[in-house]
Amino acid sequence: xxxxxxxxxxxxxxxxxxxxxxxxxxxxxxxxxxxxNFLMMAPKRYFEGLDLFTFMAMPFFILAGEIMxxxxxxxxxxxxxxxxxGYLRGGLAHSNMIASVLFAGMTGAAxxxxxxxxxxxxxxxxxxxxxxxxxxxxxxxxxxxGPTIPPSNLMVIYGSLMGVSIAGLFAxxxxxxxxICALCMGVIALLGKRLNLPKSDERFSLLRIFWAFKSSxxxxxxxxxxxxxxxxxxxxxxxxxxxxxxxxxxxxxxxYRALTFNDIVEMLIRTARITGIVxxxxxxxxxxxxxxTFMQIPQKIAAFFLFLSSDPNVIIALILSLxxxxxxxxxxxxxxxxxxxVLGPLTKTIGMDPVHAGIxxxxxxxxxxxxxPVGACLFVMSSVTGERIEKISYSLIPFLVVEVAVLFxxxxxxxxxxxxxxxxx
Amino acid sequence: MEEEKNLLYAVARxxxxxxxxxxxxxxxxxxxxxxFGVIERYFLHLGFTWTEEFSRYIMIWAALLAVSCGAxxxxxxxxxxxxxxxxxxxxxxxxxxxxxxxxxxFIFLAWYGMGMAKAGLxxxxxxxxxxxxxxxxxxxxxxSLTAFQIFVAMFRSTGPSANGMSTE
Numbered sequence: 001x002x003x004x005x006x007x008x009x010x011x012x013x014x015x016x017x018x019x020x021x022x023x024x025x026x027x028x029x030x031x032x033x034x035x036x037n038f039l040m041m042a043p044k045r046y047f048e049g050l051d052l053f054t055f056m057a058m059p060f061f062i063l064a065g066e067i068m069x070x071x072x073x074x075x076x077x078x079x080x081x082x083x084x085x086g087y088l089r090g091g092l093a094h095s096n097m098i099a100s101v102l103f104a105g106m107t108g109a110a111x112x113x114x115x116x117x118x119x120x121x122x123x124x125x126x127x128x129x130x131x132x133x134x135x136x137x138x139x140x141x142x143x144x145x146g147p148t149i150p151p152s153n154l155m156v157i158y159g160s161l162m163g164v165s166i167a168g169l170f171a172x173x174x175x176x177x178x179x180i181c182a183l184c185m186g187v188i189a190l191l192g193k194r195l196n197l198p199k200s201d202e203r204f205s206l207l208r209i210f211w212a213f214k215s216s217x218x219x220x221x222x223x224x225x226x227x228x229x230x231x232x233x234x235x236x237x238x239x240x241x242x243x244x245x246x247x248x249x250x251x252x253x254x255x256y257r258a259l260t261f262n263d264i265v266e267m268l269i270r271t272a273r274i275t276g277i278v279x280x281x282x283x284x285x286x287x288x289x290x291x292x293t294f295m296q297i298p299q300k301i302a303a304f305f306l307f308l309s310s311d312p313n314v315i316i317a318l319i320l321s322l323x324x325x326x327x328x329x330x331x332x333x334x335x336x337x338x339x340x341x342v343l344g345p346l347t348k349t350i351g352m353d354p355v356h357a358g359i360x361x362x363x364x365x366x367x368x369x370x371x372x373p374v375g376a377c378l379f380v381m382s383s384v385t386g387e388r389i390e391k392i393s394y395s396l397i398p399f400l401v402v403e404v405a406v407l408f409x410x411x412x413x414x415x416x417x418x419x420x421x422x423x424x425x
Numbered sequence: 426m427e428e429e430k431n432l433l434y435a436v437a438r439x440x441x442x443x444x445x446x447x448x449x450x451x452x453x454x455x456x457x458x459x460x461f462g463v464i465e466r467y468f469l470h471l472g473f474t475w476t477e478e479f480s481r482y483i484m485i486w487a488a489l490l491a492v493s494c495g496a497x498x499x500x501x502x503x504x505x506x507x508x509x510x511x512x513x514x515x516x517x518x519x520x521x522x523x524x525x526x527x528x529x530x531f532i533f534l535a536w537y538g539m540g541m542a543k544a545g546l547x548x549x550x551x552x553x554x555x556x557x558x559x560x561x562x563x564x565x566x567x568x569s570l571t572a573f574q575i576f577v578a579m580f581r582s583t584g585p586s587a588n589g590m591s592t593e
Contacts, residue, residue, distance in 0.1 A: 011526070014519065015508050017501035019492075020527045027533065043538035043564045050485050053477050056459070059452060059484065235463060242459035265449055272448035276491025277500055283489070331502065 001295060004029040008288075018331045019280035022338075026287030033294060042287050049286025049337075050279055053238055054160040058153045059275040060241030064248045066267040068219065071252035071259055076216035077102040083212035085185075087204045090197035092125050093138045093188045100142035101181050102216075104149035104223065114143040114377045118384035129198040133391040136381050140392065141184050141399035143377055144366040149177030151226055151244075154362045156237065157282070157336050162344045166237045167230045168355040169362075171424060172417040176363060176410050183402045191398065218251045231424050278333055285337040298342040305346060312350035316411050319343055320364050324404075327368020328375060335365055355421060356414045363410055367403050370396060437577040441497040444490050444570065451487035455480050475552040482550075482560040489567035496527075496574035524579045531572035538564035 008025040012018065023046070030038040068074055081098035088094050096117070117139045125135035147154060150170035159166035191197065202208075213220075225247060229240045252259045292298065305315055323343075326335045340361065347357035369377040378396075382389045410416055462476035495501045503523075508516050542565055545557030 012504060013507065014523065015503045015505055016523050016526055017503040019501050020530050021503070023530050023534070024526060027530070039533075039537055040540060043534055043541045046534060046538075047485065047541070047561060047564050050488060051481060053481055056455065056480060056484050059488070060456065060459075063452065063456070239459055239463050242456055243463065245456050246460060265446070268449035268452045269445045272445070272452050272487055272491040273494050273498070273500065275452075275488045276448075276493075276495045277502065279488035280492045280495065280501060 018334055019284045022288050022334055023284035026291050029291030045287045045290045046283045049283045052160045054156055057156045057238045057241040059271055060245050061151050062274050063271040064244040066270055067248035067252050070263055070267060071256050073219040077219055080212040080216040083209045086200055087202045089192040089199045090188045091200045092128050094185050096121050096138050097142050097181050097185050100145040104146040114140055114380045115384055118381045122385050132387050133395040136385055136387050136392040137395035140370050140377050140381050140396060145177050145181050147366050148173050148363055154336055158340055158358045158362060161340050164354045164358050168421045169358050171231055171421040172355050172359045174420050175416055180403055180406050184399055187398045187402055222247055281331055281334045282337060285334045289338050301342050302346045315350050320411060323364035324368045324371055327365050328371055332365040353414060356417050359417045360411045363407050367407055433577050437574055441494055445494055448487045448491045451483050455483045478552045486563045489563045492567055493570040493574045496571045499578060524575055528572055528575045531568045535565045535568035535572060538568055
């Protein structure tokens, strides 16, 4: 076991692609338990790890997002967000947050959001007179809202692997996502005077909101269609994702007339490439996770946690600490595949609802992407904008405090997540 | 510019060009099959059950083939802390070492995947009565391709631009 762990951490640290590292560590594990006979398990797990119908929702959501982006729908959504809150002090920071909520229907990965928004929103904010570290911090903080509000690829993975209702997870993510947005906006409002955030000349105008709403209405409808379809049992999550693609295509081609055939081919290629990167990680992680199951590592870790304390609250706190640390050095898709079978049963033992536990785990992993010193979102933001990680981290502190507070609220107050699922399911 | 003339690189680029379009086609088919599944269930009532399995195998082929594109563009993500502190020759040696490990992994998958695909000859999928060789072959075929792309990338000093793509 020690050799496998050593291989894993050694290769991760020296920079071997995470998808390969997981596979190599898994194969070494296989050799260790059964020599050559077990090696046949590697390609088998690599294949079976992907052989889940629900996983198809991921490329579809990616494709729908690509279409919305390319056709300029995202720009319309940003304009709507700006009409709503742009007139406040720090208006662009506020609308950055609202945009994260509106874009949630078409994004599913925090790191991708960070890269995209780092390229667009940060320069826009800097141009309006915000400091670069603050602009970066706001964008990083907002980037976890998208994957918390459905649809979310992490929820698809968790639900598929653990047999938890994906619809339930989607419904449960809504309130925590909105709460994060509201509290981050609160932070911006509080900091507004102190940091002397710019105030726009625009006045609040209902008419402007109406026009912005009208031009982006069809795009705003999309998350509603996806969620409604799934939550009311009309379609499965995979089908809903395919319908999201259809809807995005329809409004882009027929209504906005913004796409050509070449655009579509290019978007299909990009979707395939992103899927290839994510699915290599999933496939390789399944080799390692099979080895872990064979070695009964989940049971051992659970026993260790229960040995430390039998108090459910302490165990939840331990789980959260583990998750917040993990995202610092590991891709969170991989972390989820490896840790879900470990932590899922543990949360069940202490009496947590599976949907509640799922949201807590997903949210913690998302937040872990921005914990200094080495969260992946921080790295991406730093490399996209050229700002130093230390400076972004410093400006991020108030947002991070608020988001971790929401995480603990989610963990210890199950009504916050389960209210909506109970209401409609 | 010299790299452009290199035959190996030219082959790799052509191959990647072709694989990318093949993947795009497969993703397109996948979407259409699922649309068809929904329409069939609510409107046509033909009692088809093959859409789910069929699209699943297409997805696996598309995703695994796309892994080789990731290798061509060097897009597969890893930590780059050590690489940042090792500029010049040291970094170059580290990169070659990492590439060799990746290369070994995909050759291994290709070899043992071949065994799995052969074993699939005797198993049948529930749809169309095809043998499981067809879906299983995705592992050895895509792994060989990926190994080839990694091998070629080792000789390139700089990779082609990845269009600023970043993903998780």
